[in-house]
Structures are given as C-alpha cells and as structure tokens.
Amino acid sequence: MKLSAIYKFQLAEHKKSIIVFYLVIIAILAVVFTINIVSVLIPNQSNFSIQLSGIDLAPTIFLFVCGLNAFKENFQMSLQNGISRKSLFVNRIAVDLTLAVGMSLLNQIILFIGKSMALFSATIQYSSLLEELYGLRYAGHPNGLMLYLEIFLFYIFLFAAFLSIGYFITVAFYRMNKKQKIAYIVGFYILAFVAFPLIDELLYKLGIFSVLISEVLLRFLYAIMGVSAQNPYIAMISLLIISIIMRSLTWLLVRKTGIKN
Amino acid sequence: MNGIEVNNITKRFGDTLALNQVSLKFEPNKIYGLLGRNGAGKSTLLNIITNRLFPDEGDIKIEGLASVENDEAQKKVYLMSEKNLYPDSMSCREVFKWSLMFYPNFDLEYAKELAKQFGLDINKKVKTLSTGFSSIFKIVIALSVNTPYVLFDEPVLGLDANHREMFYKLLIKKYSHSPFTAIISTHLIEEVAMILENVMIIKNGDLLINESCETLLKSGYSVSGTAKQIDDFILDKEVISIDALGGLKTATIIGAVDKSTLPLGIEMTGLDLQKFFIKLTNEE
Amino acid sequence: MQINFEDERPIFMQIAEGIEDAILTGAFAEEEQIPSITELSVNYKINPATALKGIAILVDEGIIFKKRGIGMFVAQGSVLKLRNKRKELFYEHYIKRLIEEAKKLGITTAEILDMVERGYEE
Numbered sequence: 001m002k003l004s005a006i007y008k009f010q011l012a013e014h015k016k017s018i019i020v021f022y023l024v025i026i027a028i029l030a031v032v033f034t035i036n037i038v039s040v041l042i043p044n045q046s047n048f049s050i051q052l053s054g055i056d057l058a059p060t061i062f063l064f065v066c067g068l069n070a071f072k073e074n075f076q077m078s079l080q081n082g083i084s085r086k087s088l089f090v091n092r093i094a095v096d097l098t099l100a101v102g103m104s105l106l107n108q109i110i111l112f113i114g115k116s117m118a119l120f121s122a123t124i125q126y127s128s129l130l131e132e133l134y135g136l137r138y139a140g141h142p143n144g145l146m147l148y149l150e151i152f153l154f155y156i157f158l159f160a161a162f163l164s165i166g167y168f169i170t171v172a173f174y175r176m177n178k179k180q181k182i183a184y185i186v187g188f189y190i191l192a193f194v195a196f197p198l199i200d201e202l203l204y205k206l207g208i209f210s211v212l213i214s215e216v217l218l219r220f221l222y223a224i225m226g227v228s229a230q231n232p233y234i235a236m237i238s239l240l241i242i243s244i245i246m247r248s249l250t251w252l253l254v255r256k257t258g259i260k261n
Numbered sequence: 262m263n264g265i266e267v268n269n270i271t272k273r274f275g276d277t278l279a280l281n282q283v284s285l286k287f288e289p290n291k292i293y294g295l296l297g298r299n300g301a302g303k304s305t306l307l308n309i310i311t312n313r314l315f316p317d318e319g320d321i322k323i324e325g326l327a328s329v330e331n332d333e334a335q336k337k338v339y340l341m342s343e344k345n346l347y348p349d350s351m352s353c354r355e356v357f358k359w360s361l362m363f364y365p366n367f368d369l370e371y372a373k374e375l376a377k378q379f380g381l382d383i384n385k386k387v388k389t390l391s392t393g394f395s396s397i398f399k400i401v402i403a404l405s406v407n408t409p410y411v412l413f414d415e416p417v418l419g420l421d422a423n424h425r426e427m428f429y430k431l432l433i434k435k436y437s438h439s440p441f442t443a444i445i446s447t448h449l450i451e452e453v454a455m456i457l458e459n460v461m462i463i464k465n466g467d468l469l470i471n472e473s474c475e476t477l478l479k480s481g482y483s484v485s486g487t488a489k490q491i492d493d494f495i496l497d498k499e500v501i502s503i504d505a506l507g508g509l510k511t512a513t514i515i516g517a518v519d520k521s522t523l524p525l526g527i528e529m530t531g532l533d534l535q536k537f538f539i540k541l542t543n544e545e
Numbered sequence: 546m547q548i549n550f551e552d553e554r555p556i557f558m559q560i561a562e563g564i565e566d567a568i569l570t571g572a573f574a575e576e577e578q579i580p581s582i583t584e585l586s587v588n589y590k591i592n593p594a595t596a597l598k599g600i601a602i603l604v605d606e607g608i609i610f611k612k613r614g615i616g617m618f619v620a621q622g623s624v625l626k627l628r629n630k631r632k633e634l635f636y637e638h639y640i641k642r643l644i645e646e647a648k649k650l651g652i653t654t655a656e657i658l659d660m661v662e663r664g665y666e667e
Contacts, residue, residue: 005362073348079313080346081363082335259313259346292592430587437583437593455556455591474592475555482553531553 006083007091010074011098014066018103021062025055025110029117036121051125056111056155059103063159066099067166071174075257085254092167093247100159104152111151130154130232137230154232157239164246171253174260263324264288264442265310265338265410270319272305272466279305281466282319289409290440292432294474296450297463298542303446304343306463307412311340323410336364340412341403345395349388353398356387357405366407375401375431379424392419400428404435410442417449429456450538454478464542478532482518485511486527494527501540502533513537556591560599565627568608568619575623578616579609606630 032052070092078088114126130151131138138147173181196213203209219228226234265287272280280302287293297303308314310321312328312335320327326334347356353376361367376383379397390398396418403411417425433456436443445453454460460477462470470477481501484494491503491510499515513536523529552559567573582600586593600617603609608623647657 005359008362009359076346077348077359079311080340080342081360082311082332082338083363084312084330084332084335086330087332256315258315259308259344291594426590429590433587433590433593434583437586455589455595458592458594478555529553 004087004091005081006074006078006088007094009077010070010092010095013070013073014095014099017062017066021059022106022110025058028055029110029113032124033117033121036117036124039123040121052114052127055114055126056107056128056151059107059155060158060162063099063103064162064166067096067163067168068170070163070167071170075174075254076259079259085257089251089254096160096163096167099163100156103159104155107155108148108152111148133225133227133235134230134232137232150232154236157236157243161239161242161246164243164250168246168250168253171250171257175253175257265324265328266322267306267310268319268321270306270309270316270321272302272309272314272316278466280309280316283463283466283468284319285461285468285471287410287442287444289442291442291458292436292456293442293444294450294453294457294460295444295446295463296448296460296538297446298448301463301542302466303463304414307340307342307414307444307446310412311335311338313340313342337408338410338412339364339403339406339408340414341399341416342414343418345387345399347387350386352386353381353383353390356398356402357383360402360406364406364408367402368405368407372401372405375404378431379427393421393424396420397424404431407439408441410444412444412446414446415448416445417447417452425452429453432456451535454534462538462541469541477537478534479517481513481515481532481537483511483513483530483533483536484523484527485509485530486524490524490527494524502536513540557595557598557602560585560589560591560596561602564599564603565608565631568623569627569631573619575619575621578618581616 074088074092075085077083078085111128118124118126128147128151130147138144141147173184176184200213204212222228224234224238226232226238267283267285267287270280270283271278283302283306295303295306305314309316310323310328312330315329320329322328323331323334323337328334351359357367357369357372360372361369373383376398379401381394381397381401385394387395387398396416397420400413400416403413403416417428420428429452432443435441445457447453450460454474457474460470460472460474461468472480484491486494486509488505488508488510491512495503495512495514500512501515502513504511513533515537518529520529554562564573564579567579568575573579580588582593582596585591585600586596589596600609604611604617606626607620608626609617610620611617643657652660
C-alpha cells in the first residue's frame with residue numbers, strides 16, 4: 001500500500017522531537033548509572049540508593065503534548081494541498097496509532113535497559129507503572145515475559161488515549177475565538193481547582209453527602225483502570241473507549257472547520 | 262464535464278453577505294481575471310472552490326466532481342492564497358519537496374530554476390520571507406505545480422515592477438507551452454487586462470460582469486477634445502467619467518460608436534479599463 | 546512595434562498590423578522566420594489566444610505560412626501584397642477624407658496636386 005502524503009507529512013513532524021525526547025531519557029539513565037557507579041566506588045556510602053519508577057510514564061505526557069500541537073499546521077497544509085478534512089482525520093488516526101505502537105516499543109527498550117541496570121546494581125530500583133498499579137499481579141515476576149507483553153499492550157492504549165485527548169483539545173481551541181479560549185481555560189481552572197474542591201468539602205461537612213465526591217471519583221478511576229480487579233485489560237478497554245469518544249467529538253468539530261483569516 | 266462550474270453559491274459571515282448567488286463557469290485552458298475591490302468576495306469564492314470554506318448554499322463541480330471534501334476533485338486545483346498556509350518553520354526547499362509528494366506533477370527542477378530567476382533563497386524559512394518574497398515563493402509553487410487549474414489570489418502583492426513583469430511573462434510562457442486554466446484575482450485590472458481572456462467582476466458579493474475581455478474593451482471608448490466639443494458630443498451618451506484639464510476634456514463613454522459621426526478635432530481612444538472598473542465597483 | 550492598450554483598435558489587430566509593418570520595412574524578410582506565438586505573447590504580455598488571432602489574419606491573407614513543427618515564415622511576395630493592400634487602405638483612410646475636406650474648402654484638383662508636390666519637396 002502506498003502511504004499517503006498527509007500521513008508521511010504528519011509523521012515526519014514528530015521525528016525530531018521524538019529523537020530529542022529519547023536523548024533526554026537516555027541521558028537521565030546514563031546520569032543515574034554514573035552516579036551509582038561513583039557512589040559504589042566511594043566507601044561509606046552503602047546506604048545510597050536510587051529509585052526510578054514511572055519513567056515509562058514520561059512518553060505519555062510527551063505524546064499528550066504532541067497531540068496538542070498536531071492540528072493547526074497539518075490542517076492548513078492539508079487545505080493548501082487539496083487534502084480533505086476526512087483524509088486528514090483518518091490519516092491522523094493512522095499516525096497516532098503508528099506513534100502509539102512505535103513509542104510503546106521504544107518504551108520496552110528503555111524499560112529493559114532500566115531493569116538491566118537494576119539487576120546489575122543493587123542500589124538501583126527500577127519499576128514500571130504497571131508494577132505499581134497492578135503490584136499483586138506481577139509480584140515475584142519483575143522480568144516475566146507476561147509483564148513485558150502486557151506493558152507493551154497497555155502503553156499502546158494509554159498513548160493512543162492521550163494523543164486523542166491532546167488532539168481534541170487543540171481542535172476545540174482552533175474552533176474558538178480568543179475570548180472563548182480564555183473563558184474556557186479560566187473556567188476550567190476555577191471549576192477544577194476552586195469550585196469543585198469547595199463544593200465537595202462543603203457538601204461533605206454539611207452532611208449532605210456521606211462521602212467526598214473526589215473519593216468516589218478516585219474509586220471510579222481505580223475501577224475503570226482495573227486497579228481494583230488487578231487486571232490491566234480492563235484499563236485497556238476503558239482507554240479504548242476514551243479514545244473512541246475523543247475521536248468522535250474531534251470529528252464533529254473538524255468536519256465543518258473552515259480556514260481562518 | 263470539463264471546467265469548474267460554480268452554481269448559485271451564497272456565503273455569509275455573520276451578517277455580511279460575502280457571496281450572493283454567484284454562478285459562473287471556468288472553461289479549461291483559459292486565463293480568467295477575477296476582479297473586484299478588497300473585500301468584494303474574490304478570496305471567499307476561491308476558498309470555497311478549493312474546499313477551504315464551505316458554502317451556505319449552492320455547489321461547485323470540478324470536471325464534474327463535487328468540490329466539497331473530495332480529494333479526487335481537489336487534486337486538480339491549486340490555490341495560491343494571500344495567506345500563507347505552509348508551516349512557518351519550514352524552509353522553502355522543504356516545502357518544494359513536500360509539494361512534490363502532494364502533487365506528483367510538481368516540477369521540482371523548474372521550481373528551483375524559477376526561485377533562482379527571482380532571487381529567492383530557498384534555504385530561507387517561510388516565516389522569514391518579506392511580503393514580496395512570500396508572494397514570489399508562492400508564485401514559484403503555483404507555476405510549478407502543474408495542476409489543470411491554478412488559482413492566483415492577489416499574486417503580485419508586494420512585488421516590485423520588475424518582479425511583476427517577470428511573473429506575467431512566466432505565466433504566459435508556462436501557459437503557451439502547456440495550457441491550463443488560470444484564474445487571477447486582483448484589483449489591478451490595467452496590469453493584467455491584456456493577458457486575460459475573460460473578465461469577471463464581483464462587487465459586494467454579486468457577480469456584475471462576466472465577459473470576454475475583447476467584448477469588455479469594445480463596450481466603451483474615451484474621447485478627448487475641447488470642453489465645448491466634448492460637452493456637445495456626450496449629450497445623448499452614457500458617460501462614466503469626465504476629466505477636465507484647462508480647456509480640454511476627456512470623457513469615458515459606454516456604448517458603441519459610429520466613427521463617421523465623430524466630429525473633427527475629437528480624438529478617440531479605447532476604453533479606459535481602470536476608470537470603467539472604478540466606476541463599476543464604486544460605492545454609490 | 547508597439548502594443549497600446551488605449552488604442553481603439555483591438556489588440557489582435559495591433560499585433561497583425563505590427564507584423565505587417567515589420568514586413569514592409571524589411572525587419573522580417575520574405576522566406577524568413579518570424580517570432581513564435583509564445584515569443585510574441587511573452588514579449589508583449591498578451592494572452593497567447595490574442596496573438597494567435599492576430600497571426601491567423603495574416604495566415605488567412607497568405608502573408609504568413611506555417612511549417613509544422615518548425616515555425617512561421619513570411620510568404621514569398623508578401624511585401625508586394627501588403628503594399629497593394631496598404632495602398633488601398635491609404636486611399637480609403639486618407640485620400641477620401643482629404644477630398645471630402647478639400648470640397649468643403651473649395652480646393653480644386655490642381656490645387657491639391659500642387660500641394661502634394663510641395664509636400665514631397667519639403
């Protein structure tokens with residue numbers, strides 16, 4: 001199959017930033033490793049230990065930001081080159097899937113390096129996000145094939161979901177004028193960090209609700225992420241649903257978007 | 262069905278009616294002038310043809326294919342717009358490279374050659390180009406893209422006289438070697454009139470005139486002579502403008518003329534298009 | 546040759562007459578090649594269809610002929626042909642009006658001939 005130009009164009013945009021990102025990650029690992037070797041060489045430092053956990057979560061944030069930057073230029077380039085919104089949208093999904101799978105693979109390599117370092121040196125502890133979330137499931141098998149496979153799958157879904165969320169936000173912002181944008185940002189902050197905690201606290205203290213809403217939300221999050229059931233596949237399904245919802249909303253917005261002057 | 266057919270296109274932006282039931286046809290391998298003052302609706306029409314904006318009413322067919330959200334139709338058309346849509350951080354060279362990916366008939370060598378002729382440094386980033394060179398950069402792509410329909414929106418914006426002349430000559434050269442449909446949107450009628458085969462004039466979203474350039478030129482004439490002679494001559498005629506200089510007068514008249522009725526001493530010249538255009542598109 | 550937009554004559558006529566002038570003055574000799582449609586239109590910044598229309602008039606009159614794949618050439622005997630044509634036009638444009646005006650002023654044929662002779666001498 002011949003890859004479409006708009007697929008290649010969108011993918012090419014990420015090449016440089018991905019390289020920079022992994023250079024930074026590798027640099028961090030190298031620094032940690034060096035410090036570790038130095039500390040071993042120096043006597044009386046036997047208590048020194050470094051804990052590295054959740055480095056594998058960093059690409060999620062990175063891809064979220066990628067999603068946030070993935071609309072305007074590509075949209076304008078599409079229209080300049082006679083590519084429809086539909087083709088742009090379909091190819092964006094293809095690009096994001098490529099990114100999710102590719103980054104998940106790279107993630108495995110980093111994880112393997114990290115774990116190898118931990119094996120090599122007792123003062124480094126390296127664990128993945130999955131081991132944190134589903135500790136019981138993987139207890140005693142820090143290097144099992146099952147763990148690697150499930151991490152690989154889990155991250156594809158996680159990355160895809162965060163790419164869709166970032167993309168949806170930027171498309172929504174593109175559709176808004178300046179006033180609307182400010183209203184939404186300010187509104188979101190007030191709602192999430194002022195109004196919600198206040199109301200939550202108030203309702204609980206006044207005895208209207210017997211539990212905190214935030215507590216319920218957290219439990220809900222645990223449930224959909226399969227933490228309660230200790231099953232990462234529940235999380236994958238939930239993340240897939242989130243992706244699908246985000247993509248659908250995005251399409252509703254992109255469908256009728258015109259060029260701005 | 263060949264050509265681009267525009268059927269009853271209406272477009273509103275809030276309360277403003279940008280295009281009002283505009284219908285016209287662009288035939289293959291002709292050079293069209295789309296004329297009108299700033300904000301008349303020229304760019305809106307071009308943006309609708311190229312699927313960048315959606316019409317509120319009406320439809321457009323490109324060689325029989327619906328224009329809206331149709332890659333098959335859109336790959337036959339290239340619009341050089343006033344606004345730059347290429348990524349700011351990209352170099353001209355990279356944009357050329359990508360243009361070849363999107364348009365398989367894009368002539369990369371020709372584009373480089375043109376850039377050299379215009380003195381455009383293709384290693385420069387798009388965002389660092391001055392208004393003039395930004396126009397040149399887009400002109401170079403438009404002349405190299407080799408689609409059957411090429412739309413130019415204010416192509417000579419910011420260009421000096423020399424570069425303008427180069428553009429017109431290159432356009433004619435390209436056109437006579439391998440004909441295509443060119444639509445040139447501009448408000449500088451005089452400069453392009455001799456290149457155009459057909460002229461369309463838009464005013465406040467309405468299509469006022471859609472004629473061959475030759476017919477348009479024949480639709481009127483100018484006369485000059487002494488004030489008395491001219492005043493007598495124009496009595497029963499439709500005059501669109503009068504310029505007086507001392508005892509001399511020049512009048513631009515709409516209508517045909519019988520040369521034998523022309524009194525001695527009155528000199529006749531062709532229609533002053535710019536005056537005609539200003540008169541037509543002036544706000545009442 | 547000059548193409549003038551303000552000229553009352555259509556541009557294709559101006560092109561045709563411009564080439565005729567060039568042939569009459571010898572700038573384009575008989576049997577010699579003349580510029581192509583592209584060269585003409587690029588040079589004068591006019592639509593190639595307009596240039597073609599101008600050339601077509603000359604081809605129809607047998608002033609110019611086309612050689613497929615090579616170009617356009619001035620036909621043998623076209624100078625003579627053009628001279629005759631222009632002489633006819635000269636009579637139509639100048640002599641007729643001259644005589645019309647002369648009649649108004651009461652100038653006789655002899656007087657006109659005198660004037661013409663004087664004009665040639667000066």
